[in-house]
Amino acid sequence: MELTINHQIRFFAPPLxxxxxxxxxxxxxxxxxxxxxxxxxxxxxxxxxxTTLKPYDQIILITASQGG
Known part of the structure; x- marks a missing residue:
């Protein structure tokens, strides 16, 4: 299964x-x-x-981080 995560194409087998x-x-x-x-x-x-994923979905993952 091909997904784009944070603008990078990734392949998953077996499909997620x-x-x-x-x-x-x-x-x-x-x-x-x-x-x-x-x-x-x-x-x-x-x-x-x-939430079901489909091939070629474009996913953005954002994580909060501490800093200053």
């Missing part, structure tokens, strides 16, 4: 079926301070487990 599965893989389950958009639509955290 849910946004929650992608986040577990990409962020090691650390979802505090994370925002997600798929195809320019923000996905609320309450919908992550039920």
């Amino acid at each position: 079926t849910s946004l929650e599965g992608l986040l577990l893989l990409e962020l090691s389950g650390k979802t505090q301070g994370v925002a997600v958009a798929i195809n320019n639509k923000v996905i609320p955290k309450k919908d992550w487990a039920t």
Whole structure:
């Protein structure tokens, strides 16, 4: 399955079926301070487990960081 994550094309085999599965893989389950958009639509955290991924989706993952 081909997905674009933060403007980088990535391939997943076997295909990922849910946004929650992608986040577990990409962020090691650390979802505090994370925002997600798929195809320019923000996905609320309450919908992550039920959001289905499709081939060629464009996903933006934003993580908050501390600094000054």
